Amino acid sequence: MKNFNVVLFDGFETLDAFGPAEIFGKMPEEYNLKYFSIDGGIVKSSQNAQVHTHHFSFINEGGILLIPGGMGTRELVNDAEFIEALTTTASEAEFVLSVCTGSALLAKTGLLNGRNATSNKKAFEWVQSVNTNVNWVKQARWVVDGNFYTSSGVSAST
Numbered sequence: 240m241k242n243f244n245v246v247l248f249d250g251f252e253t254l255d256a257f258g259p260a261e262i263f264g265k266m267p268e269e270y271n272l273k274y275f276s277i278d279g280g281i282v283k284s285s286q287n288a289q290v291h292t293h294h295f296s297f298i299n300e301g302g303i304l305l306i307p308g309g310m311g312t313r314e315l316v317n318d319a320e321f322i323e324a325l326t327t328t329a330s331e332a333e334f335v336l337s338v339c340t341g342s343a344l345l346a347k348t349g350l351l352n353g354r355n356a357t358s359n360k361k362a363f364e365w366v367q368s369v370n371t372n373v374n375w376v377k378q379a380r381w382v383v384d385g386n387f388y389t390s391s392g393v394s395a396s397t
Contacts, residue, residue, distance in 0.1 A: 242302030243270040244332070246325065246341075247292050248277070250311025253284040255338040258393035259305055270303075277321050285309050295324045304332035308339025308359060308392070316347050316369055326350065334386045342389040346370035356389040357382045 243263045245256055256274075263270045276282045279294035298304075306325070315321050326348040329335045337345045342358040343366040345351055351370065357379040358366040367375050376382050381390040 240269060240271050241333075242299050243272045243305070244298050244302060244328075245272070245274045245305045245307070246276070246328070247274050247282040247284075247290055247307070248309075248311045248315055248321070249283050250309050250314075251282070251284050251307045252309035252339060253286045253288050254393045255307030255309060255341065256284070256305065257288075259336065259338070263303075273298075277318075277324055285311070295328060298328050300331040301333050303334045303336060304329055306335070306337040306341035306344055308337070308341040308343075308362075312340040312343050313365075316343050322347050332386070334388065336388045336390075338390050339392040340366055342366060343369045345387070345389070346373050351384075351387060351389075354384040354387060355379075355382045356384065356387065357391055358389065359392055 264272050274290050274292045275295055275298050276292040281289050282292050283289050339359040340362050342356050346369050352372040355374045355376050357376045
């Protein structure tokens with residue numbers, strides 16, 4: 240069984256996290272779905288959905304790591320403790336998926352340096368400014384580079 244670990248934070252975009260979680264959650268015999276945050280406990284989405292999360296330290300190595308976007312990324316991108324924990328966790332994951340501005344958080348770790356990636360088109364300039372060492376592909380809806388999968392958004396049509 241593979242771990243499917245979803246990183247949550249206050250201000251995450253509900254669809255970014257729960258769209259993929261719904262798909263992987265339909266295969267409980269193959270994926271162990273869990274939610275994590277830097278401190279554990281209750282985290283609120285931009286839509287005020289409240290989710291009980293486990294502390295980052297309980298994430299098992301390997302598996303899939305999902306990083307959603309949302310307005311909460313704007314503050315977290317400058318949170319050294321969060322970025323350090325995300326760097327470690329993403330480095331140990333078999334696959335790392337980001338949705339929307341979740342790619343800004345991933346870019347801040349430096350793990351996307353020299354790689355191709357994309358993000359939400361409405362926030363693209365901000366995401367690019369977070370790390371100019373990433374080869375940002377604006378026209379792409381999703382980009383795969385090694386074990387990193389970045390996307391414009393769950394419902395991105397452009």
